[in-house]
Every structure is written in C-alpha cells, then in structure tokens.
Amino acid sequence: MTEAEWESLCDGCGKCCVVLLEDEDTDEVYETSVSCQLFDAKARRCTAYERRFALVPGCVQVTPQNAGTLSWMPKSCAYRRLSEGRGLADWHPLVSGRRESVAEAGQAVSPNLRSEARVKASKLWRYVTGQRR
Numbered sequence: 743m744t745e746a747e748w749e750s751l752c753d754g755c756g757k758c759c760v761v762l763l764e765d766e767d768t769d770e771v772y773e774t775s776v777s778c779q780l781f782d783a784k785a786r787r788c789t790a791y792e793r794r795f796a797l798v799p800g801c802v803q804v805t806p807q808n809a810g811t812l813s814w815m816p817k818s819c820a821y822r823r824l825s826e827g828r829g830l831a832d833w834h835p836l837v838s839g840r841r842e843s844v845a846e847a848g849q850a851v852s853p854n855l856r857s858e859a860r861v862k863a864s865k866l867w868r869y870v871t872g873q874r875r
C-alpha cells in the first residue's frame with residue numbers, strides 16, 4: 743500500500759485530534775470538547791499537517807505497525823477497524839463516496855470544539871464529555 747493509499751483510509755472524523763484525559767487510577771480515557779491547537783474543527787482538518795510532529799510533540803503518526811496498538815483511538819477509527827479485521831464502516835467516505843456521510847452518521851467531532859490554546863491545562867477536566875469509546 744502506498745503512503746497516499748494509507749492516508750486515504752482516514753475517515754476524517756477528527757476524533758484523534760480531541761484532547762483526552764486519562765484517569766491514572768483506572769486507566770480509563772475521557773474525551774473533552776477541546777481539540778488540539780492545530781485542529782480546525784469546522785473543516786475537520788489539521789492546519790499544519792506536514793509540520794504537526796514538530797509543532798505538537800505528542801502527536802502520534804498512525805502506521806500499519808502501530809494501528810492495532812493505540813488503545814486510545816476511537817473504536818470507529820478506520821485504522822483501528824481494519825487492524826481488528828472489522829473492515830470499513832458503511833459511512834466511510836471510501837464506501838459512501840461522500841465525506842458528509844461521516845457527520846451524517848454521527849461519527850464526526852463537533853464543529854464547535856474549543857482549541858486547547860484557549861483552555862488552561864488545569865481546567866481541562868471541566869470539558870470532559872464522556873468516556874472514549
């Protein structure tokens with residue numbers, strides 16, 4: 743598979759660009775309504791995709807080697823689905839032929855996510871929306 747083909751598997755949901763909080767006692771992971779500082783929530787795109795690893799040290803590159811090991815990725819993630827042998831969802835743009843099908847299926851992040859640049863790290867817990875699924 744070429745790099746372009748691999749990249750095309752991303753459904754563009756934006757869930758991996760949401761700031762997550764982990765409960766150190768239980769290892770449970772929680773989603774927030776806060777996004778990475780580079781994420782454009784309305785367009786559901788990284789604004790500095792080519793430079794993201796230099797700008798955000800914690801940004802993780804999903805590869806064929808690690809796709810099945812990133813437990814914090816959402817169960818809906820195309821890479822996770824494929825690594826678990828579940829195939830692409832019927833709402834995936836490569837199946838539906840339409841990018842809008844991701845949001846229509848309720849799988850896209852909210853366009854109203856708040857950038858982490860506007861939230862103090864100590865206040866992030868106020869933005870928890872639920873457990874990561």
Ligand code: SF4
Binds near residue numbers: 752754757759804
């Ligand atoms: S969670 Fe997976 S499918 Fe969704 S944007 Fe991130 S890499 Fe792409």
